Amino acid sequence: MNAYRHSFDLHLHTFFSKDAADSPESMIAAAKKKGLSGIAITDHDTCDGVEYLRRKGWIRSDGEAVDGFLIIPGVEVSTKEGHLLCLGTTLPFMKGRRATEVVQAIQERGGIAIAPHAFDRFRAGIRQEVLSDLDLAALEIFNAAVSLRRFNDKAATFATHRSLASTAASDAHHASAVGVSTTSYDLRKLSLSTLLEAIPKGGHLEKNYLSPRQAMQKHFGNWFRGLRSVPASRRLK
Numbered sequence: 264m265n266a267y268r269h270s271f272d273l274h275l276h277t278f279f280s281k282d283a284a285d286s287p288e289s290m291i292a293a294a295k296k297k298g299l300s301g302i303a304i305t306d307h308d309t310c311d312g313v314e315y316l317r318r319k320g321w322i323r324s325d326g327e328a329v330d331g332f333l334i335i336p337g338v339e340v341s342t343k344e345g346h347l348l349c350l351g352t353t354l355p356f357m358k359g360r361r362a363t364e365v366v367q368a369i370q371e372r373g374g375i376a377i378a379p380h381a382f383d384r385f386r387a388g389i390r391q392e393v394l395s396d397l398d399l400a401a402l403e404i405f406n407a408a409v410s411l412r413r414f415n416d417k418a419a420t421f422a423t424h425r426s427l428a429s430t431a432a433s434d435a436h437h438a439s440a441v442g443v444s445t446t447s448y449d450l451r452k453l454s455l456s457t458l459l460e461a462i463p464k465g466g467h468l469e470k471n472y473l474s475p476r477q478a479m480q481k482h483f484g485n486w487f488r489g490l491r492s493v494p495a496s497r498r499l500k
Contacts, residue, residue: 264451264452265451266449266450266451267449267450267451267453268447268448268449268450268467269300269301269333269447269448269449269450269453269458270298270299270300270442270445270446270447270469271299271300271301271302271303271333271335271445271446271447271448271458272294272299272302272303272432272433272435272441272442272444272445273302273303273305273335273348273350273377273403273430273432273445273446273462274303274305274339274348274377274379274403274406274430274432274433274434275290275302275303275304275305275432275433275434275435275436275440275441276305276306276307276339276434276435276436277289277290277304277306277312279306279309279311279312279315280306280307280309280312280339280436281307282307282436283306283436283437284436284437284438285437285438287304287312287315287316287321289438290302290304290435290438290441291321291332291334292438293438293439293441293442294332294441294442295332297441297442299441299442299445300328300331300332300333300453301328301332301333301334301335301453301458302334302335302441303334303335303336303337303348303350303432304316304334304335304336304337305337305338305339305348305349305350306338306339307338307339307341308338308339308340308341308356308357308358309338309356310336310338310353310354313334313336313337313338313353314353316334317336321334322334322336326454326455326456327454327455328453328454331453333453333454333455333458335350335351335455335458336350336351336352336353336455337349337350337351337352337353337374338353338354339379340354340357340358340360340365341358341359341387342357342358342359342360342361342362342365342389343359343360343361343362344361344362344389344390344393345362345378345387345388345389345390345393346378346379346380346386346387346388346389347362347365347366347376347377347378347379347389348376348377348378348379348403349365349369349374349375349376350374350375350376350377350400350459350462351369351373351374351375351455351459352369352372352373352374353372354368354369354372355368362389362393362397363396363397366397366398366399370398373459374459375400375401375459375462375463376397376398376399376400377399377400377401377402377403377430377462378394378397378399378402378403379403379406379432379434380403380406380408380409380410380414380418380434381394381402381403381404381414381417381418381421382414382417382418382421383406383409383410383411383414384410384414385410385411386408386409386410388414391421394421395425399427400428400459400462400463401422401427401428401429401430401462401463401465402418402421402422402425402427402428402429402430403418403429403430403431403432404418404419404422404429404430404431404468405418405419405429405430405431405432405444405468405470406431406432406434406444407431407432407433407434407435407440407443407444407471407472407473408433408434408435408436408440408472408473409472412472428462428463428464428465428466429446429465429466429468430446430462430466430468431444431445431446431468431469431470432444432445432446433445433473437477439477440473440477443471443472443473443477444468444469444470444471444472445468445469446462446466446467446468446469447466447467447468447469448461448462448466448467449461
């Protein structure tokens with residue numbers, strides 16, 4: 264079977280994250296418009312967005328793509344040592360648990376662990392001494408919303424020295440930022456299992472930073488939305 268290149272945004276947030284702006288449907292539409300083959304739903308410490316998309320039929324139980332588009336279930340966990348991405352499965356609420364414990368839980372459920380915006384001390388990046396002890400599938404070496412670009416450079420150097428696979432992602436918190444930075448893989452089939460198998464082997468990284476306008480939307484939007492109290496589930500009605 265021939266392999267075809269597929270591009271993914273492996274780290275983004277819907278309004279099921281308290282600090283994000285747009286609905287899951289808006290993020291999907293933005294990704295499709297940019298020609299992506301799929302996105303990972305990695306809301307902060309909640310899998311409610313993933314479960315919502317399951318109910319809507321966007322995520323199949325067998326991991327196959329829906330209408331040529333793949334939604335990767337996931338979550339960004341605020342571990343004791345910093346943020347950690349879970350891809351390929353959902354998790355119970357694990358905020359505040361040790362990163363090693365979260366990685367173990369991810370693997371037990373058939374998922375993979377990726378450290379996002381590593382070394383970014385302004386955005387809960389995991390420190391090097393902790394990263395060295397984690398069984399990661401990959402390291403996010405390029406985050407389009409990183410606080411300082413040197414943190415991406417440091418992550419890239421660490422991944423090279425540790426022979427870790429690399430990923431790039433938008434960390435989008437609103438639809439206009441989806442697909443700004445992506446990772447592409449040559450897959451024989453567009454499915455969750457083939458993608459999870461490919462990520463630890465490495466892919467092709469498309470590295471672009473958020474525009475000044477997108478960055479302002481994210482940072483000011485995060486502050487404003489942090490004050491809101493209306494649950495995402497109510498805004499979907």
